Amino acid sequence: MFIIKLNAIDSTNAYIKAMTSKSLPKDFTVAVADFQANGRGQMGTSWDAEAGKNLTVSVFKKIERLKIEQQFYISMCVSLAILDVLRKFQIRQLKIKWPNDILSANKKICGILIENIVKNNKLVGSVIGFGLNINQKNFRTLPHASSLSLLTGILYDKDEVLSEILQQLEYYFTLLEKDGLKKIKDKYHNHLFRMEKPSTFKLQNKERLTGIIKGVEESGKLIVWTEDEVIQTFDLKEIRLLY
The missing domain is CATH 2.30.30 (SH3 type barrels.)
Structure with a gap:
């Protein structure tokens, strides 16, 4: 695992994607920024995070055995990895709001942006970006947002949280490569917000x-x-x- 720590950058996803334009980086190349000036979410939305208070991360993952039409398994793996880690840190009432927002008690605490790399009609890699609200306390303009610290009153070590997430990502992608598709999909459905309601x-x-x-x-x-x-x-x- 190769971790690049950055003070400030436009977007960690854009940083990793620029690497892939020349050749594919090493598997699990990670970019972590204290501040993103132009963080992005789904559908071109922005991701605003207070400098130094949260995790803004992008990971490059090689994809070798997944068909293009199965690409959503990447999103499922990432969502489940983060959810598992948050449960370990005693965050309660966790759900995945389709496609991959992580909620606690109906408040958004994590957003995920997956940008897949396709060459010659074959899925070869994925740039996995996520923003996890850790110690930020002020979300005045975002009524549906919260953070780990707001939910528990605890100040968290960001590096410790990141280390746990990266370990869980490795677990789920290993499971994916060992044909654990049904197990992943069933678990995703079990945690899907508003499922069967x-x-x-x-x-x-x-x-x-x-x-x-x-x-x-x-x-x-x-x-x-x-x-x-x-x-x-x-x-x-x-x-x-x-x-």
Whole structure:
């Protein structure tokens, strides 16, 4: 494992991706920044984090045995790895909000951005970015956000949390390479926010939809049983789960 520590940078994902433009970095090359000026989340959203208080990390992982249509397993592995570590640190009421936000008591504490690398129609690697709120106390403009310290009153050692997460990432990717797909998917479903519960969604055209989450396809599409008793699938651009 090769860890690069940075004081400030635009984006750790962009930093790792720049490496991949020349040749693939070593497996588990990690970039950690105290501050990101242009951190990104899903769908081009920004990720704002107070300098020095949180983990802003990107990891390069070689992918050798996964088909392109199975790429969502990468997201599942990362979500589960972080969730397992947070449970170890006594964070309670943990859920994964599709596709890969980590919630505690319905408050977002971690966001994940996966950017896969495809060459010659083959998945060869993934840049795994995550922002985990650790010791930040002020989220005035983000009513649905929280941090480990706010949830427990404890100040955490960021390096210790990161070390645990990297170990769990290694565990899940080893499981993935040993054909543990069903085990990973079943565990992801077990921790999926609003799974098997009536929920309200906003569609791309701004209309609202009521339905029940039935799971997630290997490609990452959300499976919803609608109020019309029809099973439909949606990708990230097409639907948003409302709190």
